[in-house]
Amino acid sequence: MDESVQPAEQEISDQRLLKGARARASIARRAAEVASVEGLTGLSLARLAGDLGVSKSGVATLFGTKEKLQLAAVQSAREQFIELVIRPAYSRERGMARLRAIVENWFAYIDGPTLPGGCFRGQSIPEFDSRPGPVRDALAADRDDWFAVLEKEIGRAQEQGYLAGLDPHAVAFQLDAIVSAANTATRMGDETALPLSRTLIDGLLGTRD
Amino acid sequence: MDESVQPAEQEISDQRLLKGARARASIARRAAEVASVEGLTGLSLARLAGDLGVSKSGVATLFGTKEKLQLAAVQSAREQFIELVIRPAYSRERGMARLRAIVENWFAYIDGPTLPGGCFRGQSIPEFDSRPGPVRDALAADRDDWFAVLEKEIGRAQEQGYLAGLDPHAVAFQLDAIVSAANTATRMGDETALPLSRTLIDGLLGTRD
Numbered sequence: 431m432d433e434s435v436q437p438a439e440q441e442i443s444d445q446r447l448l449k450g451a452r453a454r455a456s457i458a459r460r461a462a463e464v465a466s467v468e469g470l471t472g473l474s475l476a477r478l479a480g481d482l483g484v485s486k487s488g489v490a491t492l493f494g495t496k497e498k499l500q501l502a503a504v505q506s507a508r509e510q511f512i513e514l515v516i517r518p519a520y521s522r523e524r525g526m527a528r529l530r531a532i533v534e535n536w537f538a539y540i541d542g543p544t545l546p547g548g549c550f551r552g553q554s555i556p557e558f559d560s561r562p563g564p565v566r567d568a569l570a571a572d573r574d575d576w577f578a579v580l581e582k583e584i585g586r587a588q589e590q591g592y593l594a595g596l597d598p599h600a601v602a603f604q605l606d607a608i609v610s611a612a613n614t615a616t617r618m619g620d621e622t623a624l625p626l627s628r629t630l631i632d633g634l635l636g637t638r639d
Numbered sequence: 640m641d642e643s644v645q646p647a648e649q650e651i652s653d654q655r656l657l658k659g660a661r662a663r664a665s666i667a668r669r670a671a672e673v674a675s676v677e678g679l680t681g682l683s684l685a686r687l688a689g690d691l692g693v694s695k696s697g698v699a700t701l702f703g704t705k706e707k708l709q710l711a712a713v714q715s716a717r718e719q720f721i722e723l724v725i726r727p728a729y730s731r732e733r734g735m736a737r738l739r740a741i742v743e744n745w746f747a748y749i750d751g752p753t754l755p756g757g758c759f760r761g762q763s764i765p766e767f768d769s770r771p772g773p774v775r776d777a778l779a780a781d782r783d784d785w786f787a788v789l790e791k792e793i794g795r796a797q798e799q800g801y802l803a804g805l806d807p808h809a810v811a812f813q814l815d816a817i818v819s820a821a822n823t824a825t826r827m828g829d830e831t832a833l834p835l836s837r838t839l840i841d842g843l844l845g846t847r848d
Contacts, residue, residue, distance in 0.1 A: 466769070467769045467770060468680070468770065469678055469680055469766055471677065471678055471680045471681055472680055546769065547768075547769035548768070548769065552765055553765050553766070553769075555823055555827065556761055556762050556765045556766070556823055556826075557678055557762070557765070557766060559756075559757070559823055559826035559827050560675070560676045560755065560756035560757065560762075560826050561676060561677065566827075569827075570827050570828065573827060599831070599835070600835055600838075600839065603820060603824070603832070603835055603836075603839075604817070604839065606820060607816040607817050607819070607820030608813070608816050610816070610819070610820060610823075611812060611815060611816030611819060611820075614764055614765055614768055614819075615812070617765075617768030617769050618764065618768050618775075618778075618779050618782060619779065622808070623812070626808070626809055626812060627812075629809075630809065630812075630813065
């Protein structure tokens, strides 16, 4: 074996891995988009391959099973939500300012062009909440993390004197319930739902400065 | 043609129609049960035929297409909801008493054995809210009727001096948001969601007598 070819082989192998990772990420993103409209149940390896102009066997090689593709879609949507809704709010002061920034980003996420079917969690949790297995587990873990983020900032807001005497989980539950209902109502064509929800949340968090 | 056989033929025909209607109703009910867990997308004529021990061609004759089966499931779930949640509340006095009875029946519906996947609307509206067509239209019409029922009783409760100064639609929106969130959270294994939601709704409607 000629040792001089090893670096080149290594480089080709790295490029293949990188190409595989990029393909995997773009298929997972597309899967999240499709699932936001048609549900995770509606995903198929063949359909995604067709959408992206790649072979079905290529998609099957990268993901293996429909369930693994569903899990990759959940992970992709989770990363997108963190990137668009949570991370930008961390430039704001802890507590109420950050909580309000999270809520604003969240409204922009459900009302914007991110996913064609609106909020991913609002679509996929009702879809899988009665179907035990890895997909439901992944959605439950993501939901727990999301509530932990909200409750942490609500607790900090209380240290700042806001939301006095309220249970942080109850406040998080109401925020989530109202924004989720706004997402669904908006998707059903109710144009009053977003402004109504903003008003209700302003009431819940206390009047703006 | 011997006219004396006509009554007998008529009777057989009536019996067939009745049998067909009964078969249709039980298949539609079973379709609503399956859809409450796996979604309307997960319905199939073959699967239901297998569940009910009838032939696939029999189910196909009664419903024709998957979409017609989905519409029959929506209609069956709607009738069940009216029967269990709305109708019993009409024995109570109009206004706040009836509104509270509706909310109690609604909690019993989502927490009870009616449908194995919990609230039908909570499952199927997020599933179809971004998919225009007859199924979404049927769900939207049912949702509009449901809000109209709530808003009528909220308006009557206001004439009785409750919920002063509040917009009936905003109150209905919050009731629906909180109970829907309780349904989803319960299905995800959160046992605190139902008692929390009852407390939140008591707060929204005003303290109990």
